[in-house]
Amino acid sequence: MTDPRKPSVLFVCVHNAGRSQMAAAFLTHLSRGAVEVRSAGSAPADAVNPAVVEAMAEAGIDISAQRPKVLTPEAVQSSDVVITMGCGDACPVFPGKRYLDWKLDDPAGQGVDAVRPIRDDIRQRVRGLLTELGIQARA
Template identity: 90%
Template structure:
């Protein structure tokens, strides 16, 4: 068991919002937080506009693959953050659930994805501050 906090980001396709959130948390958390992402109905690939928007932010997610949401992933996480997956996410007692209301980047161009990316980065920065309080 790890003493690091763990976070699972979930959206329907695991091709946009949850991929961006996981990438930001991995990048900004610098290995201090365990990060997972998954989708209730994963797409075949990460949204190319999302890949481009993240590249502009200096983060390469071009090799990421959408993953299916599993009960084990939820059980292994301290915090589960949903992004429009509705009732598809299993609920377990003792887990902390947050629902981030964000526009879906599916079918959008990179111009539409940028504000979603920026909103996710802002929320991830706040989450890191919460999960990793400054020591003494």
């Protein structure tokens, strides 16, 4: 059940194996639990990209236990903000939701050197989102 006092954010990308996993992990970490966080994919992969897991570990966040999840209409309906990252036409749209589209490179098939700048871009965007939501980010 969604906590009515907490904003809820859903991050969506195609495979839910890279960008959306990093964004969800950063939002969870930086908000210290002040935001309900979800992530999903329109065509989820079997596992999170190993280069993404490594890049996030370098940032002090362990996402090795995360698994890609399928995007459902219920996940969208129960979120206040839906942030898409290249999920194309597969993302359902519901009235009254705030939608943002973050244009980010896809880390699929990339090594950790290519993932780091994507990770850092996502971290900055998440910090900006927290500011917009009126939530103090962890230092």
